[in-house]
Amino acid sequence: MALNGKSAVVTGAAMGIGRAITEILLQNGAQVALLDVNKTAGESLMEELNKQYGADRTLFLSCNVESEEQIKAAFQKTAETFGGIDILCNNAGILNESTWEKTVSINLMGVIRGTYLALEHMSKLSGGRGGVIINTASMAGIGPLPTCPVYTATKSGVVGFTRAMATASAASGYGIRINVLCPGFVQTDLMSNITTRLGQFSHLADLAHQLIDKIGIIKVSDVAECLLELVTDDTKNGEALMVFEKGRQYVNFPSFTQ
Numbered sequence: 001m002a003l004n005g006k007s008a009v010v011t012g013a014a015m016g017i018g019r020a021i022t023e024i025l026l027q028n029g030a031q032v033a034l035l036d037v038n039k040t041a042g043e044s045l046m047e048e049l050n051k052q053y054g055a056d057r058t059l060f061l062s063c064n065v066e067s068e069e070q071i072k073a074a075f076q077k078t079a080e081t082f083g084g085i086d087i088l089c090n091n092a093g094i095l096n097e098s099t100w101e102k103t104v105s106i107n108l109m110g111v112i113r114g115t116y117l118a119l120e121h122m123s124k125l126s127g128g129r130g131g132v133i134i135n136t137a138s139m140a141g142i143g144p145l146p147t148c149p150v151y152t153a154t155k156s157g158v159v160g161f162t163r164a165m166a167t168a169s170a171a172s173g174y175g176i177r178i179n180v181l182c183p184g185f186v187q188t189d190l191m192s193n194i195t196t197r198l199g200q201f202s203h204l205a206d207l208a209h210q211l212i213d214k215i216g217i218i219k220v221s222d223v224a225e226c227l228l229e230l231v232t233d234d235t236k237n238g239e240a241l242m243v244f245e246k247g248r249q250y251v252n253f254p255s256f257t258q
């Protein structure tokens with residue numbers, strides 16, 4: 001899919017990986033609605049991007065992915081402003097093992113809420129143009145991160161949801177491809193001051209550091225380049241793409257259908 005003139009929505013767009021995703025979509029010609037719960041950071045980023053890409057290319061919408069109502073309103077506003085929705089990046093996420101119900105609500109339920117509400121705008125069965133949905137999971141969703149069992153569970157959930165929805169979409173004729181990004185450690189705010197957010201597992205922080213030494217830390221731009229591949233390559237549906245210091249790798253899952 002070529003991105004020129006396409007309309008995209010990115011959740012958790014104000015900083016970190018979401019910001020890098022927003023920038024790569026803009027660089028490739030898309031119009032982007034930035035959804036984030038952090039109004040100050042979101043509005044200031046939109047001002048910066050407006051100067052760089054032109055005022056008609058971005059739209060900041062204050063939106064908490066825990067709220068169905070707020071997502072619905074944000075998608076409606078995006079569709080009215082840009083004339084539809086072609087790309088959704090469900091990226092917003094947190095890591096907090098102490099407030100674990102909130103972690104589930106944002107990381108897993110937020111992705112499901114966003115996807116289901118987007119179908120109303122994107123699915124060819126409900127008058128949409130089809131398109132692509134990319135969910136941000138983590139390598140933690142493939143192999144466990146022992147310091148963060150609930151975070152790991154949400155990311156495994158996002159991988160499973162994406163793969164099942166991708167097959168459901170193809171079998172139903174939605175015209176939407178759905179893929180999942182699985183980054184390793186990425187230099188963002190989520191990685192800093194993490195020890196308190198590991199809750200009852202903070203004593204295991206050394207295990208995480210050993211993993212970091214093993215797989216390295218990458219830049220947000222490395223993740224954004226993988227997103228671009230998953231969005232633009234029309235052959236990719238139901239794929240999980242890992243990205244870490246050694247490079248990128250599609251996950252080979254066992255197949256039970258042959």
Ligand SMILES: NC(=O)C1=CN([C@@H]2O[C@H](COP(=O)(O)OP(=O)(O)OC[C@H]3O[C@@H](n4cnc5c(N)ncnc54)[C@H](O)[C@@H]3O)[C@@H](O)[C@H]2O)C=CC1
Nearest residue numbers: 012015016017037038064065092093138185186188189190
């Ligand atoms: N940084 C890392 O090492 C990795 C991060 N990830 C995932 O990438 C995604 C983005 O994380 P980062 O950029 O690292 O984090 P970050 O903390 O730098 O940025 C997260 C953004 O999401 C927004 N956000 C948080 N809760 C929200 C909510 N309820 N509704 C709307 N927006 C909300 C924040 O305001 C912020 O702008 C997350 O899903 C995270 O789990 C995956 C693998 C590794």
Ligand SMILES: CCCCC/C=C\C=C\C(=O)C/C=C\C/C=C\CCCC(=O)O
Nearest residue numbers: 138139140143144145184185194205208
């Ligand atoms: C192959 C096994 C799983 C590898 C998981 C790799 C990376 C996942 C990263 C994330 O999704 C989230 C980022 C940070 C994780 C949390 C703890 C790191 C602790 C760092 C610290 O204490 O400074």
